[in-house]
Amino acid sequence: MYSKILVAVDESDTSLHALKHAIELARTLSASLRMIHVLDMSWLPIGPEMAIDTAALSAARRSVGENVIAAARETAQQVGFEAEAGLTETETPIQQIAEVIAREASRWGADLVVMGTHGRRGFQHLMLGSVAERMVRLSSGPVLLIPSPGRSSPA
Numbered sequence: 001m002y003s004k005i006l007v008a009v010d011e012s013d014t015s016l017h018a019l020k021h022a023i024e025l026a027r028t029l030s031a032s033l034r035m036i037h038v039l040d041m042s043w044l045p046i047g048p049e050m051a052i053d054t055a056a057l058s059a060a061r062r063s064v065g066e067n068v069i070a071a072a073r074e075t076a077q078q079v080g081f082e083a084e085a086g087l088t089e090t091e092t093p094i095q096q097i098a099e100v101i102a103r104e105a106s107r108w109g110a111d112l113v114v115m116g117t118h119g120r121r122g123f124q125h126l127m128l129g130s131v132a133e134r135m136v137r138l139s140s141g142p143v144l145l146i147p148s149p150g151r152s153s154p155a
Helices: 013-029 054-078 097-108 122-128 131-138
Strands: 004-008 032-039 084-089 112-117 143-147
Touching: 004 013, 004 097, 013 032, 013 054, 013 112, 013 143, 032 054, 032 097, 054 084, 084 097, 097 112, 097 131, 112 131, 131 143
Parallel strands: 004 032, 004 112, 032 084, 112 143
Antiparallel strands: none
16 A cells, blocks of 8 residues: 655654654555654754854754654664665755655655644644644645644543
C-alpha cells in the first residue's frame, strides 16, 4: 500500500510518538522511511536590523536540528530499523514549514507523510497555527496525523 513513508520530526514528545508510529508502519509494510527536520530560517532577515549575529543563530539552529535528526536515527536503530534522515530548511522569509515538508515529500516520492499534531485550540491555535493542518491542505497525498501521547478525546 505505502512503499515510501516520510516523517517530519522535531524535539517534541508528540513528534517522537509520531516517529515511533512511522517506524512501526514502515516495518509492517516493508516500506522505506525518510525522517526529516525542517530548519525554520524565516527569522534570519530581521537579524541585521536588530544587530543580531545571524550566523551564530543559524549555526545554533542547525546544531539543534542535527541533534533532532541524530535522536530520530537512534530511535529507529534501537528497534533495528534503518531509515534515511536529513535536514531541510525554509528558503524564503515567508515560506512555511508545511510547504517545506510537502516539497520534500514530493521530491522524495513519498506516498505517505506522518507527523504529530499538538491539538492546539482557540487562541493558541490562532497565534501558533498548525503545521499539521497546513500540511493536510498542501499535500498531494495522504497525511497520517498522530495526536499527542496521552491526549484525551474532547467530551
